[in-house]
Amino acid sequence: MANNQFTSESFAVVRAPMDPATGKPFESCQYALFPGIALAQSEPELVVLLYDSILHQYPDTAMFLYKGYGADPLLNRKYQQRLLTHWRNLGKPTMILATPEDRKFFRGSLAEIPTASLYDILIERSVSGGCNRELYRLSEPEEYGFAKALRQLAEMMGVTLYDASNRESLIGDVSGVPTVPTADVSRIPFLTSSMEVRNAMKKNGFEAVHILELIYGMGKSNQHLAHTHAEGHEHNHDEPPKVRDTVMSEEEQAAQDALFDETIKKQNLCELHDTLLSFFWGE
Numbered sequence: 620m621a622n623n624q625f626t627s628e629s630f631a632v633v634r635a636p637m638d639p640a641t642g643k644p645f646e647s648c649q650y651a652l653f654p655g656i657a658l659a660q661s662e663p664e665l666v667v668l669l670y671d672s673i674l675h676q677y678p679d680t681a682m683f684l685y686k687g688y689g690a691d692p693l694l695n696r697k698y699q700q701r702l703l704t705h706w707r708n709l710g711k712p713t714m715i716l717a718t719p720e721d722r723k724f725f726r727g728s729l730a731e732i733p734t735a736s737l738y739d740i741l742i743e744r745s746v747s748g749g750c751n752r753e754l755y756r757l758s759e760p761e762e763y764g765f766a767k768a769l770r771q772l773a774e775m776m777g778v779t780l781y782d783a784s785n786r787e788s789l790i791g792d793v794s795g796v797p798t799v800p801t802a803d804v805s806r807i808p809f810l811t812s813s814m815e816v817r818n819a820m821k822k823n824g825f826e827a828v829h830i831l832e833l834i835y836g837m838g839k840s841n842q843h844l845a846h847t848h849a850e851g852h853e854h855n856h857d858e859p860p861k862v863r864d865t866v867m868s869e870e871e872q873a874a875q876d877a878l879f880d881e882t883i884k885k886q887n888l889c890e891l892h893d894t895l896l897s898f899f900w901g902e
Contacts, residue, residue, distance in 0.1 A: 630888045632684040632895045633705045636674060647710025650735070651681035655718040657814040658829070659684060660884040662838035663891035665831045667898065669737075672835070673715070674899075676744050681709050682895060699728055706732055715740060717831070719813050723763040738768035738812065738830070747775040748834030753844075754779045755810035755828065758820065765812045769830055773810065776833060781807050808844065822879060 635644040654666045713733040759766040808826035820827035896902040
């Protein structure tokens with residue numbers, strides 16, 4: 620399997636959820652979650668938790684685990700035609716997008732499909748995952764990204780975002796944000812909505828966290844990072860967040876290295892496929 624690209628559709632899950640009133644799949648869906656293959660391959664449990672959460676808010680949301688593009692232009696056209704067919708069969712739902720790469724793809728190649736930002740929906744429904752008083756650096760593509768929504772979600776959770784372009788704001792202001800020595804900046808984890816960006820950062824030796832890990836819990840490759848939730852949404856800044864020691868154990872390093880193993884990615888996708896069908900459709 621090539622990196623982030625289906626060579627077959629054997630792991631695809633494009634399904635309408637079950638209608639509790641009839642015991643049958645919804646005939647038409649208002650929304651469809653398009654989590655992106657990079658997220659599914661790297662942290663599949665987050666896809667399950669995310670879909671379950673959205674179904675509680677919008678019970679007729681379809682699952683659209685599908686790869687619609689890749690490196691081969693001819694294969695891309697086939698993917699896109701099949702994607703359009705699936706979309707029409709589901710009643711032309713609005714696609715809920717979780718990654719900037721997918722937002723760019725839909726805007727450029729499938730403009731007829733309406734889309735919505737996952738993070739705007741989470742903000743609208745006040746789904747923020749509790750409190751997290753850690754310090755992060757935002758790494759988010761501006762043109763097709765979700766930077767504004769990520770900043771708002773971070774604020775809702777009590778996260779402090781380090782801004783290198785306005786570093787003086789971190790020195791002795793009334794917000795209680797700590798001074799960050801220059802030597803320690805490289806130890807501040809990145810925060811992003813792109814699993815591809817997260818993985819690239821980690822592959823190059825930096826700590827990085829996907830925003831969904833803050834909301835639904837750290838994935839296997841980031842379990843060594845602090846992720847403290849408090850009850851409610853009251854943020855106490857009397858003790859401001861500090862730059863943490865993020866040195867990993869050998870076991871944690873092995874878990875991170877598995878991110879880049881194509882066999883593990885395929886296994887994760889296969890397990891996610893089976894879990895989705897079993898958990899949400901009883902198959």
